[in-house]
Amino acid sequence: MSITHKLQSLQPISPESRTKSQLQPEIAIAANNVSMTIQSPAGQVPVLKGISLEVKRGTVHLLMGPSGAGKTTLLLILSGLLSPSAGNVLLLGEDITTLSRRQQERFRLQHIGFVAQDFNLFPALTAIENVLFALVLKGLRGKIARQSAQHLLEQVGLVEKADHLPRELSGGQQQRVAIARALANQPQLIMADEPTASLDSHSGRAVMELLQNLTREQGCTVLMVTHDSRIVEMANQVTQLEDGMISITQIIPRLGDEQ
Amino acid sequence: MVSLARKNLFEDKVRFLVAEAGIVFAVGLVTIQVGILHGFTRSTALLIDRSRADIWVASNDAINLDLTSPISYDRLRQAQKVAGVAQAEPLTVQGAVWRGSNGELNTVRLIGFDPNGTLLTPGTITAGKQSDLNQPYSIMVDSTDLQSLGLQQVNNTGQVGSFRAQVVGFTKGIQSNADSPFLLTSLQSAKAYSCSHSVSTATPVTSPPLNALTPQDSINFILVQAQPGQDLQALKQRLDAALPGTHAYTRQEFADKTEYYWEKRTSVGFILGLGAIVGVIVGSVIVSQILYASVTDHVREFGTIKAMGASDWKTYSIIVEQSLWMALFGYIPAMIACIGLGAWTATTQAVLILITPVTAAGIFVVAVVMCTGAALVAIQKATRVEPGVVFRA
Numbered sequence: 001m002s003i004t005h006k007l008q009s010l011q012p013i014s015p016e017s018r019t020k021s022q023l024q025p026e027i028a029i030a031a032n033n034v035s036m037t038i039q040s041p042a043g044q045v046p047v048l049k050g051i052s053l054e055v056k057r058g059t060v061h062l063l064m065g066p067s068g069a070g071k072t073t074l075l076l077i078l079s080g081l082l083s084p085s086a087g088n089v090l091l092l093g094e095d096i097t098t099l100s101r102r103q104q105e106r107f108r109l110q111h112i113g114f115v116a117q118d119f120n121l122f123p124a125l126t127a128i129e130n131v132l133f134a135l136v137l138k139g140l141r142g143k144i145a146r147q148s149a150q151h152l153l154e155q156v157g158l159v160e161k162a163d164h165l166p167r168e169l170s171g172g173q174q175q176r177v178a179i180a181r182a183l184a185n186q187p188q189l190i191m192a193d194e195p196t197a198s199l200d201s202h203s204g205r206a207v208m209e210l211l212q213n214l215t216r217e218q219g220c221t222v223l224m225v226t227h228d229s230r231i232v233e234m235a236n237q238v239t240q241l242e243d244g245m246i247s248i249t250q251i252i253p254r255l256g257d258e259q
Numbered sequence: 260m261v262s263l264a265r266k267n268l269f270e271d272k273v274r275f276l277v278a279e280a281g282i283v284f285a286v287g288l289v290t291i292q293v294g295i296l297h298g299f300t301r302s303t304a305l306l307i308d309r310s311r312a313d314i315w316v317a318s319n320d321a322i323n324l325d326l327t328s329p330i331s332y333d334r335l336r337q338a339q340k341v342a343g344v345a346q347a348e349p350l351t352v353q354g355a356v357w358r359g360s361n362g363e364l365n366t367v368r369l370i371g372f373d374p375n376g377t378l379l380t381p382g383t384i385t386a387g388k389q390s391d392l393n394q395p396y397s398i399m400v401d402s403t404d405l406q407s408l409g410l411q412q413v414n415n416t417g418q419v420g421s422f423r424a425q426v427v428g429f430t431k432g433i434q435s436n437a438d439s440p441f442l443l444t445s446l447q448s449a450k451a452y453s454c455s456h457s458v459s460t461a462t463p464v465t466s467p468p469l470n471a472l473t474p475q476d477s478i479n480f481i482l483v484q485a486q487p488g489q490d491l492q493a494l495k496q497r498l499d500a501a502l503p504g505t506h507a508y509t510r511q512e513f514a515d516k517t518e519y520y521w522e523k524r525t526s527v528g529f530i531l532g533l534g535a536i537v538g539v540i541v542g543s544v545i546v547s548q549i550l551y552a553s554v555t556d557h558v559r560e561f562g563t564i565k566a567m568g569a570s571d572w573k574t575y576s577i578i579v580e581q582s583l584w585m586a587l588f589g590y591i592p593a594m595i596a597c598i599g600l601g602a603w604t605a606t607t608q609a610v611l612i613l614i615t616p617v618t619a620a621g622i623f624v625v626a627v628v629m630c631t632g633a634a635l636v637a638i639q640k641a642t643r644v645e646p647g648v649v650f651r652a
Binding site: 072075076079081082102105106107108109110112114116117118120122123124125129132133134136137185193225 | 263267269270559560563564565566567569570645647649650
C-alpha cells in the first residue's frame with residue numbers, strides 16, 4: 001500500500017484544529033504560518049508556504065512527502081537551526097524565532113536531541129566517548145558523566161560496545177549510539193531526519209521502537225522526517241508535505257492511545 | 260575527559276606526523292637562529308665573563324673588548340694605589356698576522372697578560388700550564404682553532420709577524436665567534452710581537468730578547484680585583500677619578516657592553532633575527548594549513564556540535580586545543596634536536612648555540628603563539644559552519 005493510500009485510509013484532522021490562537025499545554029511544537037524563501041540564481045524560491053502545524057507532547061510525529069517538498073527545511077526551522085522567512089515557531093511554549101542565536105543554542109542544549117540519517121557520530125571517539133561528549137557539553141564531569149554515559153548506552157542496548165569506534169559498529173548500532181547521545185541532555189524534543197534510511201528493516205524497526213519507548217516512558221516528543229512507509233503504523237501522527245505546503249495531516253489511531 | 264580535539268588530531272597519524280615535521284623545522288629554525296645569536300654575542304664576552312676581575316678599566320672611548328684606545332701602562336701603578344683595590348693586572352688586546360707551519364696566513368688576536376697573575380683566566384687549560392707562557396715568544400691557543408692555525412700539538416711553532424711563536428699549551432672556552440683566533444701570551448711577548456712586521460717568507464727572523472713594560476708602553480685594559488666587601492660602584496668612581504681618560508666598568512657591565520655592540524650595532528642581530536622570523540612564518544603557514552584542512556574534514560562534526568547547542572567558544576576551544584598539541588609535539592623534539600646540535604657545534608666547531616632555560620621558555624611561548632595564531636584561519640571557517648549540516652546528507 002502506498003503512503004498516500006495509507007494516509008487516506010486514516011482519520012483526517014480538520015483544518016480548524018490546526019490553526020491556533022493559543023498554545024495548549026499538551027502541544028510541544030507549534031508552527032504558525034511558517035514560510036521559507038531562499039535566494040537562487042533564478043531569483044527568490046519559496047520552499048515553505050504558510051505552514052501551520054501542531055505536535056502533541058509525548059507523540060511520534062512524521063513529516064513525509066516527495067523529495068523537494070520542504071520536509072528537511074521545515075525540520076531545521078522547527079529545530080531552531082534555521083530562521084524562517086515568515087511565521088513563528090513555539091517549542092515547549094517558547095517562541096524560538098524571537099530568541100537570540102545564543103539563546104537558541106542554550107534552548108537546543110537543554111531541550112532538543114538530534115538524530116540524523118548519517119548518524120553524525122564523531123568517528124575518532126568511541127561509542128561511550130560520543131555520549132560523554134554530549135554529557136560534558138551539558139556540564140557533567142568525571143565519574144557521574146561516565147556512569148550516565150553507560151546508563152544511556154544500556155538504554156539503547158549497547159553497553160557492551162561502549163569502547164568500540166563507530167566504524168566498528170553496524171548501521172543500526174551507530175544509530176542507537178546517536179540516539180543515546182541525543183538523550184544525553186534529557187531532551188523533551190527529539191528531531192530526527194531519516195533515522196532509518198540507512199538501516200535494514202530489522203534495525204530500522206528497532207530504532208523506531210526505541211523512539212516509541214522514549215515517548216511513552218520519558219514523555220519525549222519525536223518529530224521525524226522520513227520516506228519509510230514501514231514505520232507509519234509506529235507513529236501517532238503524520239503530516240504530508242507537497243510543494244512546500246501541508247497536503248494532509250493524519251492521526252494514526254491505536255488502542256489505548258490518548259489523543 | 261574525552262578530548263575531541265586530541266582524538267581528531269591524532270586520528271590521521273601520517274598527516275599529523277607530516278605536520279609536526281614542519282613545526283619541528285620551524286621551531287628548530289627559530290631556536291637555532293636565536294641560539295646562534297645568543298651564543299655569538301655571549302662568546303664575544305667570554306674572556307670578560309671568565310675573568311676573576313671585579314672591574315675592567317678601559318679608555319673612555321672603549322666600545323668593546325676589541326675596539327678601544329690604548330691607555331698608559333703607568334695607569335696600572337696608579338690603579339693599584341686606589342683605595343679598595345686588592346689587585347690590578349694589565350691586559351693588552353691587539354691584532355696580528357699569523358703564519359702557520361704550513362705557510363698559511365691568518366689574522367689572530369693577541370691577548371697579552373701576566374702569566375703569573377690570577378685575574379685573567381685563559382679558559383680551561385687542556386694542555387700545558389699557564390706559567391709556561393713565561394717562556395719568551397710562547398703562546399697558548401684555543402683547541403678549536405688548531406686546524407685554522409695549522410697546528411697539531413704542543414711545541415708546534417708558527418710566526419706572529421716576523422717572530423717565532425711556540426705553542427706551549429691549549430685551552431678552551433674563551434674564543435669569540437666574532438673574532439680571529441685568540442693567541443694568549445705574556446705581556447712582554449705581546450709587546451715584542453706588536454713591533455714585529457710580517458715577512459714575505461716563512462722563515463722567522465731572530466727574535467730579540469724580551470723587555471719588561473715601561474710606563475711609556477701602552478696597554479688596553481686594567482683588571483681590578485676589589486678588596487672584600489667593597490662597594491663596586493663606589494670603587495668605580497674612585498678609579499675614574501684617579502685615572503683620567505679611562506672609565507671603570509664592572510665585569511658584567513663590560514660584558515654587556517661588548518655583547519650589546521655585536522647584537523645591536525652590527526648586522527648580526529638583524530640577520531639572525533630575520534632568520535628567526537622566517538621560521539615563525541613557515542611554522543604559522545604549516546599549522547594554519549593543517550588546522551584548516553582538519554576543520555574542512557570535520558565540518559559535519561562542527562555542525563553537529565553547534566546543533567547540539569555548543570557555543571562558539573566550544574568550537575574555538577577545540578581548534579585552539581589542537582593548535583596547542585601541535586605546538587607541544589613540535590616544540591619538544593625540536594628543542595631536543597637543537598640542544599644536541601648545540602652540544603656538537605660547541606665541541607667540534609667552537610660555535611656556541613646558546614639555549615638557556617629562559618631562551619627555551621621564550622621559544623615555547625613563540626611556538627604556542629605561532630600555532631594558536633595560525634588557528635585563527637581555521638576558527639574563521641569553523642565559525643561559519645551552519646548547524647543545519649547536521650541534517651544534510
